Amino acid sequence: MPFLKTAKLSAIAVAVVLSGCSFKEDRNDIVVPIIDAQPAQSSKLQFPQETQQKTKTVPTYSYTVRSGDTLGIIAQKYLGSSQRYTEILALNELKSSDAIYVGQKLQLPTKGLKQPDELQSSNSNKKSSDIEPNKTYPELNELVDSQQYNQAIQWILNQPELSNNVELQEQLVELALTQSKIYKRQQQVADAETLLSGLISEAPLTQNNQKALISELSTLKAEQELITAKRFADQSKFDESYDILLVAWQQVGQPLENNILFTTTRNKVSEHYHQKALRHYRSQELESALVYWKKILAVNPNDDLALVYQDRVKALQNKLENL
Structure with a gap:
């Protein structure tokens, strides 16, 4: 058995030489x-x-x-x-x-x-509170102009033609998203969840309009879980923190890149996993190192360090298979 282990390590060392990599690299060696x-x-x-x-x-x-x-x-x-x-x-x-x-x-x-997206559409520059007036419904416009968004939402829900009126549905969604953001600023998250959940289950909406509300609700719930993830990371409970980050990323995805609570917590957890992966890498434990870099990429597909080392490990493994 000692001879087999020595032979395996020697094979890995040969592969390292062939690939031009070194197991003595440290985190600080990569810029x-x-x-x-x-x-x-x-x-x-x-x-x-x-x-x-x-x-x-x-x-x-x-x-x-x-x-x-x-x-x-x-x-x-x-x-x-x-x-x-x-x-x-x-x-x-x-x-x-x-x-x-x-x-x-x-x-x-x-x-x-x-x-390329250097030129943004005029719609992307609108403030969340800038809701286009509906020329067909002056009563609705008055409620929106006075920022009585909940009353405007209720007014739309009372319209018998809502299920067949795409314009009204889109304005309902826009009003709901605006009111949800207001609730979040006021730290009334439960009210935002109640509003969105109610509309998702009861309002006669097209699939696309319903998806917009579901996405907002998922984001809202994920943001609340991130508070727990940060607490775990601060307590060095990195695996527990990672599990929450992974679920949040799978549910919400790219929009979380604009959430500073998510990105700062992810950076802290990723740094911990990078260090563990590099220790395995330097000990020639390639599979164990790869596990951690894959975990990092699961919550941050654009992590350059994990991408670089993942490719290095795969190259080394291919060299070993061909020895």
Whole structure:
């Protein structure tokens, strides 16, 4: 048995040499930003001139790095998958250990490129309280203008044509979302849940309109659970905190990226899992290390450090299988 264990470790060591990786790496050796791109102030962050003047052999889209960007986030947002961060590395002649910085120009492949969102629609710039007047119903307009949203909701519910009137349904949903946000600001979460639950179960809405209310209710409930997740993380109960974060992410998804309670708690838990994964990695326990990086990616598909090391582990495993 000792001979078999030694042989296995030797095989892994050979694979490490073949792949150019080292198990002696530490968390601080990797400069992949997992939260924000760094401000472009230090000359140390400047890439060689020849890299920035790379000859383009394929059509590309020029992207300027913003605060909060990581390679995984850029790949997810513009290329449809965070796993495509490797294409950005190759196209810009970067290494996985290179940091990106605010203001840096990156070339993105045009294959599968999503429509850039620099130009937002006028609807996205509306305030949540800016509700379009309904020209057909002056009585409803008076209630909305006076911000009597609950009364306006009740007025719409009393209309016999509601089930067949898509315009009224959409305004009902808009009013409900606005009133829900007001309740949250007033710390009356129970009232917001009651309002949304009642409309979901009783109002004659189309499937899309009902989904909008269900999404808001799921977000509301998840936000309440995040308070518990933060408390667990502060108590170093990282597994318990992670379980709550995972459920919240599965239920709500991308909108939670704008929730500071979620992102700060996730960062704390992810950092703990990164450290555990690296300890396994340095001990040549590849599968155990991979478990933790997969857990991180389950709540943050754009975590650059987890993406990089996941690829490294898979490359090592492939080398071992071919020995």
